[in-house]
Amino acid sequence: MITGTFTAAIALTASVAASLLALGGPAQAADPVKLIDVIELSGPGAPAGTNWKNGVDLAVKEINAKGGILGRPIAVTHYDSQTNPGATRAAVQRAVDEDAYVVLGPIFSGPISASMQITQRAAVPQIVGGEASAFTKQGNPYIFRTSLNQADAMPKLANYLRDEVKAKSVAVVWINNDFGKGGRDAIIPELQKRGIQVAADIATESGQADFAADAIKVKNANADAVFVYLNEEESARFLRAARQQGIAKPIIGETTLLGAKVIELAGEAANGVKGHVGLLVDAPKPGFAAFGKKYQDAYGFTSDHNGIKGYTAVYTVKTITERVGKFDREAFAKTLHGARIDVAQEPGILIDTKWLENGDVDRESFLVEVTDGKPVVKATLPMINP
């Protein structure tokens, strides 16, 4: 008994000691600029995270081919956040320990909320892909977005529902996570302000496979339009269920609903879906088309908005660092607040973008309709404060 317990203890101590050595590996201070990308490569966020990662890799390759940032090449490392706040925190902590110049990602808001204090404490800028409104409201001077805040998109969508769709009532279908709930909490007051009745308020689960019951509820609500705010895979499944139930009312959504992955997965069922999109490769901007082609050639599928976010995040790092003239994290964060990067100065930014004092972005956006399996831009909406 005693021998066994001791052997066990020695084995445990040895493995813990070995792992402590591995965890405390030496920090690198080599010549390349270190960008660390903490991103959803497994778990529910994997489709979004994979697009982002590819976008980052593409931008890094291009920038390095042209001599890097201020003469230094970029070395990018990807850490899987597992779409889990605890794992994200560990990965961001590791990124800070490894002396990342800028942390890129994650996309999902829960993981962002769990990790943004670490970069703030270490004064490391973090450029994230999240759209939920909460995290730029906390006065953190090191957090920056790559896409519009969902709260900014909702008034535009409510106007569209009132003026273009002429809806008097809307059924709202949302995913019960921080992204979906945030969107739902933002759209409902905007609809009510415009005198549009919320005919049904339907919460769905993350990872839900069968949306038939929800589609039937939507159908029974008999609203003039359906507003759908779900993650990628769930959006596609809902669209299929809605078509099976014969819902013929306009289906309206925000960026995710019109994403490339959703259109691919939903197939025919995506046709006729309309909505507001912040970023898409089919937007009438030459940069987007060129990026879309490069991405398609490199990875064999169409990039969604997350690919664009990852790509532009790296170009943001490049442009702002060049403006600062040196690798200084604090100066980087200060310069990015209130900065504006135009395509004319840096084609890699793909669309003229302005950063506000809280880290939110302002840029043009698009009204899109899916026709024959392709998102077609119907109108371009201006910046809120150009």
Added chain:
Amino acid sequence: MIRRFDPTLLILLVAFPILWVLPSGLKSYGLYVVSLWLVMSIAAMGLNLTLGYAGLTSLAQGAFLGIGAYATAILTTKAGWPLPAAFLASSGLSFAVGVLLGFPALRVRHHYLAFVTLAFTVVVFLIARNEQWLTGGVFGIANIPRPVLFGSDLGAALPFYRLLLCVTLVLALAMWWLLKSPWGRAFLALRENPLRAASLGVDIRAYTLLAFAIGSAYGGAAGSLYAPLVEFIDPAPFALSASFVLLLTVVAGGAGSFFGPFVGAFFSYMLPELLRATGGWYLIIYAAVVLVIVMISPTGLLGLIERWRDHRSQAKAAAARAAAAPTLGTAAGGTDSLGKGATQ
């Protein structure tokens, strides 16, 4: 039996100063991972009591982790309680809920009990997600403070790790004492043969409830430390999958073995971080390791050592038999069975 210093206690007391000093050279990431190992070891220790010693299959440990984490997060951020008070309250709350959940365990066992506790975990998850006024719903609770004890701020990674280490030691000593006490014997009797235990005067009802409640209190205590460790909680880390991982932790480490939870938590929470170096392969490697361990040693990693020891003592006994055989002559068969019996 000769009274001597218990090896388990000795290992605990020797490991403590080593673990106090060893990680001091680590950066905050390393310290975070080691801290997470300690916290999850506490939760696994609780489940090991319920599952490994008392034989009650519970899928609720993740929920108790959540109850502890939410109670602490709410008490420290909204009510302004200090962490020690919130820790005691969270553990106490988990103990009380554990007693309530123990009642179904009086009626059902094995996979039926697993289903009851599974349902409980789902209910706790839904409350955490839907009762936004209390739990922050899907947006979670951010900026959970780390403690200030006796005027010193334990917010930095190393002091907080050392605080966790002290709490882990105290809880491990408490568990050691409990398992050595007549209660520990009663839990084992409950697992091996409840009917016989009852016939020997063990109050099955009380001990089942107690096993559940103490195991749950450890889960709550771990949750109470998890919240200030991560400084942010939302319902996701306490969903059903957390309970499955904790179950895996106890089984992989060696259910019913004192150090099993520590080995298991190392396996479940530190190994995936160590495997990050393998890039996109790390989850596949981790899953493959799980498969192999469960296949070759259903009694867990510590079970492997037990088996190796049994094997060695059997080999020794066989050698002894072989040596003894010539002198016993024709009675070789009888020696064999006797020899085998002696090694059991």
